[in-house]
Amino acid sequence: MNQPFMQRIFYILAVIILMALGGCGGADNKKGNARTVSGTVLVAANTIADSDTHDRNAPQISNSTPSAAQDLPNPGTAGGYVDRSTGDIDDYYLSFLNQNDDIVLFLADATNADLRLTLLKFDPNSQQYTIISTSDNAIQPQIEKVKAPARGEYLIQVEAVRGQTNYQLSVGQGIAPASLPANDFIPGEILVGYTPSVVGVTTSLQIGGYTLKPSGHDLGTSIRSYTLQRSQVTGILSRSSSITASETLQIIKQLRQRPDVRYAEPNYRYYPLAITTPNDPFFASQWNLSNIKLIQGWQQVGAGTPVEVAVLDSGIRFDHPDLSTRFIPDNTFSTGHAGYDFLPAGEGQDGDGPDDDPTDPGVSSFTGSTFHGTLVSGVIAAETNNTTGISGVANTAEIRLLPLRVLSSQGGSTVEICQAIRFAAGLAAAGGHTLSKPVGVINMSFGTPSFSQALQDCISQARNQGVILIAAAGNESSSLPIYPAAYPGVISVSATTLNKDLASYSNTGSTIDIAAPGGDTTQDLNNDGQPDGILTTAATNNNGIVQFGYVYATGTSLATPHVTGVIALMKWIYPSLDPQTLDQWLASGFLTEDLTPASSGPDNRFGYGLLDANKALTEATSAAGGTPIVIPPLLTATPRAINFGATIDSLNLNLSNNGAGSLTVQAPTIVYQSGNNWLTINSMADSNGLGNYQVTVNRNGLLPGNYTATINFGSTANSVGIPVNINVPRVDINASTGYVYFLLTRATDDTVTDTDSGLPKNGRYQFSFSNVSPGDYHLFIGSDMNGDNKICDPGEACGAYAALDQILAIHVDQKSIVDIKATTAFRLNQRTLSLAYPLPATSSP
Known part of the structure; x- marks a missing residue:
C-alpha cells in the first residue's frame, strides 16, 4: 500500500520532517541540491568509557595497572572491553565509595568469557593495594557484584579470566523502601493482661484523673480491653474523642507498675500485607510503578470480571517468557491466541499479507521492527509474581492482551488502524474471525500530525460500543496536536520523569488529558546505577535469531500503557465503567495526583494530573459497591x-x-x-x-x-x-562513551551513505555530513570497542535519532539541517536493547 508520506501513521513518531526555518537552517549548498546534515549527540550523565579498547581507530591510553586507573564517578557507569588473548587482561578504575555502595559488573558475553571483579584499597603501611573482596560468580556468570565495606577511595579491577567481552561497570547505592507508619494505635484504648490469679475483672479502674471503663470485648479470662476517659466526662468516649496518644501512653506506663498487671499496651492498628512487593527480580528497578502509587492500588484488586485489552502496534512476541501467559487463548487462530495482522503484503516483513498471526518478526537491520509492541505490552501486562523479569501494571491473570498488528518498520496507515479498531470493538470481522464482545480498552502508542476524519469516525464507533481508547501524545517537545491522541473521545497521555517533572521530549497542549511515567535514560536521579527509563519486556533479532530480554526505554509510547493497564484494572473491578463515566472521573480528579495545585482545570503539560492508581482503583471499588481498603496516610x-x-x-x-x-x-x-x-x-x-x-x-x-x-x-x-x-571529581570528568561512529543511511534500505566519527567534548559529540542529497535518512551512533567493525554490539555504546525504540527519518529538503539532537549510552543485551550494524569497510577517524 503506497500512500503519500504525510498520510501515513508511524510510531510516536517513526518519521518526522525536519525543515530548516528562517534563522535556524544552515546556508544552502551551492553545488547542485546537496545539503549539510549536522547536530549534537548527548551522553548519559556520569558515563565514562574504557580508555584502552580493541577499536583500531580510537586513541589508546592504558588503564591496565593500578597507577594508570581511570577515575569513575560515583554513581557512575563505565563501558569497556577486556581480552585474555591480546594482553588487555585488566582494566582499573578509581572511585570514591560510600559504605554499602554496590559495584556491579555486567558481562555482554558470559558464554565465551569469564570476568572477575575485585575491590582493592590502598594500604599506607605496605604502600600497596590490598584485596578487600572479590566476586567470581559461577551461579549467575553474567553478573559480578561486590560491596564497599566502608567509606573511602577504592581501586576496582575488571579482569579477563577467560576469553574476551564487552562489559558495563556500574557504581551506585541501594535504595531503601518507603517507610510504613510505625507504632500506630488508637488513642484512648488500652489492653491489659492480668496475672493468672486475677480473674473476672469487670469493673472500671480509676488512675489519676482518668477512668478506664471495660469495653465488653471477650478476649479471654485474664485480658481486658478498656476505653479511657477523663473522670469528669460521663459515658464511653468514641474513637474520635479528644483523648490523645500521649495521655494513653502515660496511663499505660502507670498500669505497668501494678503488681497484678503482666502487661499493658495500646490497641494497635494493623494494615493489609498486600502492600508487599512482587518477587519479580527487576521490580526494584521499576520506579515508575511506585510513582503512580500502583503498589497501594493493587490492594483494591480482588475478584473481578475478565478484561481484554487491544494493543494496536507492531505486533507481539507470544513467546516472550514474561508475556506468554497474558494472551487470549483461542484455538480458532493459527497461533492458539486471538490476534490479527492487518498489514498488507510486502509491508509486514513476514512474507505474507493480512492473516491471523500478529507475531512481530523483527529484522536484523536498525530500521526493522524494534519489537515496539512487545515493549508496550510489557508495561501493561508482564506477568507479576512469577520470579521472572518485571511486573506489569495489570497484575491480574484474567486481564489479557489482544495484539493487533498495524505498524511495520514503514509505519502504518489509516486503513489498517481503522480496521483494527473496528475489529477490537466487535464491529467487523478479520479473516473470518470475530470477537464475541468488544474489548474493554485499546492502547495506541503511535501518531501523526495529520488529521483523518475517517479515523475519527472509527474511534467514535468504538467509543459508542463502550470501548475506552488511550493514545500517546507524542515526543516532539511540541504543542501541536498529534493524532489519534488529539481526537475527541481519546485519552491523550503525556510523559513524566522519575521526579514527576514533564519529560523534555513530551508534547504538550490543550488536548493533554493525563500524564504517566515515560522516563529519561540520560539521567540516574535515584542513584541506582541504571538509567531512569521505563524497564520493560524486549526482544532483539540478531542475524535471524530472536532473543528475549528487557530494555530501558522512554517516550509517551511507554507512558500510555501505564494508563491502559490501570483502566483495565478498573474495568476488572467495575465492569460497567464506560468512556463517559471515565471522562467524568478524570475531570473530577478521581484518577490523578494534581501536579499543579495552584491552577484550576486541566494543565497543558499534565492534563488533569499524574496517573494515581490507588485513587483510580479505590473509585472503581466504590462504584462497584465494594468497600475499598483504606490505606493510612503515608x-x-x-x-x-x-x-x-x-x-x-x-x-x-x-x-x-x-x-x-x-x-x-x-x-x-x-x-x-x-x-x-x-x-x-x-x-x-x-x-x-x-x-x-x-x-x-x-x-x-x-x-x-x-x-x-x-x-x-x-x-x-x-x-x-x-x-x-x-x-x-579529582579531574574534570566529562560524560563519554568513547570513540563513536555516526552512520547516515537511506531510510528506504539503510544503505550507508556517509560516516563521521570522533570523541566528545564537554559530554557532547558533534557530527556533520556534507553534500547530502535531498531525501529521507536515518542516523545511527555507536562504538566498536571489540573491534569487529560493527557498532552497537551488546555492551557497546548505541543510539539513533530520535531513539533506538523510535527511529525517525530525517527529511532533507531545500536547506541544510544543523540542529539534530540524539543520545547514546552503553547498552547490554540483558537489560537493554542492542542491535548490530556493519561499519563501512572504509571507515576511518
Whole structure:
C-alpha cells in the first residue's frame, strides 16, 4: 500500500520532517541540491568509557595497572572491553565509595568469557593495594557484584579470566523502601493482661484523673480491653474523642507498675500485607510503578470480571517468557491466541499479507521492527509474581492482551488502524474471525500530525460500543496536536520523569488529558546505577535469531500503557465503567495526583494530573459497591534517593501522600555524613508540605571525593529519609562513551551513505555530513570497542535519532539541517536493547 508520506501513521513518531526555518537552517549548498546534515549527540550523565579498547581507530591510553586507573564517578557507569588473548587482561578504575555502595559488573558475553571483579584499597603501611573482596560468580556468570565495606577511595579491577567481552561497570547505592507508619494505635484504648490469679475483672479502674471503663470485648479470662476517659466526662468516649496518644501512653506506663498487671499496651492498628512487593527480580528497578502509587492500588484488586485489552502496534512476541501467559487463548487462530495482522503484503516483513498471526518478526537491520509492541505490552501486562523479569501494571491473570498488528518498520496507515479498531470493538470481522464482545480498552502508542476524519469516525464507533481508547501524545517537545491522541473521545497521555517533572521530549497542549511515567535514560536521579527509563519486556533479532530480554526505554509510547493497564484494572473491578463515566472521573480528579495545585482545570503539560492508581482503583471499588481498603496516610518521597553526580547542581524532590486521609509535613532537617553545609532546600510545596522542593548543592570548598547527606522529613503520619549523593571529581570528568561512529543511511534500505566519527567534548559529540542529497535518512551512533567493525554490539555504546525504540527519518529538503539532537549510552543485551550494524569497510577517524 503506497500512500503519500504525510498520510501515513508511524510510531510516536517513526518519521518526522525536519525543515530548516528562517534563522535556524544552515546556508544552502551551492553545488547542485546537496545539503549539510549536522547536530549534537548527548551522553548519559556520569558515563565514562574504557580508555584502552580493541577499536583500531580510537586513541589508546592504558588503564591496565593500578597507577594508570581511570577515575569513575560515583554513581557512575563505565563501558569497556577486556581480552585474555591480546594482553588487555585488566582494566582499573578509581572511585570514591560510600559504605554499602554496590559495584556491579555486567558481562555482554558470559558464554565465551569469564570476568572477575575485585575491590582493592590502598594500604599506607605496605604502600600497596590490598584485596578487600572479590566476586567470581559461577551461579549467575553474567553478573559480578561486590560491596564497599566502608567509606573511602577504592581501586576496582575488571579482569579477563577467560576469553574476551564487552562489559558495563556500574557504581551506585541501594535504595531503601518507603517507610510504613510505625507504632500506630488508637488513642484512648488500652489492653491489659492480668496475672493468672486475677480473674473476672469487670469493673472500671480509676488512675489519676482518668477512668478506664471495660469495653465488653471477650478476649479471654485474664485480658481486658478498656476505653479511657477523663473522670469528669460521663459515658464511653468514641474513637474520635479528644483523648490523645500521649495521655494513653502515660496511663499505660502507670498500669505497668501494678503488681497484678503482666502487661499493658495500646490497641494497635494493623494494615493489609498486600502492600508487599512482587518477587519479580527487576521490580526494584521499576520506579515508575511506585510513582503512580500502583503498589497501594493493587490492594483494591480482588475478584473481578475478565478484561481484554487491544494493543494496536507492531505486533507481539507470544513467546516472550514474561508475556506468554497474558494472551487470549483461542484455538480458532493459527497461533492458539486471538490476534490479527492487518498489514498488507510486502509491508509486514513476514512474507505474507493480512492473516491471523500478529507475531512481530523483527529484522536484523536498525530500521526493522524494534519489537515496539512487545515493549508496550510489557508495561501493561508482564506477568507479576512469577520470579521472572518485571511486573506489569495489570497484575491480574484474567486481564489479557489482544495484539493487533498495524505498524511495520514503514509505519502504518489509516486503513489498517481503522480496521483494527473496528475489529477490537466487535464491529467487523478479520479473516473470518470475530470477537464475541468488544474489548474493554485499546492502547495506541503511535501518531501523526495529520488529521483523518475517517479515523475519527472509527474511534467514535468504538467509543459508542463502550470501548475506552488511550493514545500517546507524542515526543516532539511540541504543542501541536498529534493524532489519534488529539481526537475527541481519546485519552491523550503525556510523559513524566522519575521526579514527576514533564519529560523534555513530551508534547504538550490543550488536548493533554493525563500524564504517566515515560522516563529519561540520560539521567540516574535515584542513584541506582541504571538509567531512569521505563524497564520493560524486549526482544532483539540478531542475524535471524530472536532473543528475549528487557530494555530501558522512554517516550509517551511507554507512558500510555501505564494508563491502559490501570483502566483495565478498573474495568476488572467495575465492569460497567464506560468512556463517559471515565471522562467524568478524570475531570473530577478521581484518577490523578494534581501536579499543579495552584491552577484550576486541566494543565497543558499534565492534563488533569499524574496517573494515581490507588485513587483510580479505590473509585472503581466504590462504584462497584465494594468497600475499598483504606490505606493510612503515608508520606512518600520521589525520588527516594537523589544523585547529583559530578555535574548537576539542582534537582526537584516531590513529597506526596500515598495513602488516604491527610497528613502534614514538618520542615526538613539535613544530616551530613560527610562535609557540611553544601546542601540547601527551597520549598515550593502546599500548605500541608506536599509538593515540590528544590534541592541545590554547592561544591565550592569541597575537596575531591564523594559526599553524602540525608534529608529527613517528618509528618503526622510517618517519616522519610532521602539519601543525597554528590561527587567532586579529582579531574574534570566529562560524560563519554568513547570513540563513536555516526552512520547516515537511506531510510528506504539503510544503505550507508556517509560516516563521521570522533570523541566528545564537554559530554557532547558533534557530527556533520556534507553534500547530502535531498531525501529521507536515518542516523545511527555507536562504538566498536571489540573491534569487529560493527557498532552497537551488546555492551557497546548505541543510539539513533530520535531513539533506538523510535527511529525517525530525517527529511532533507531545500536547506541544510544543523540542529539534530540524539543520545547514546552503553547498552547490554540483558537489560537493554542492542542491535548490530556493519561499519563501512572504509571507515576511518
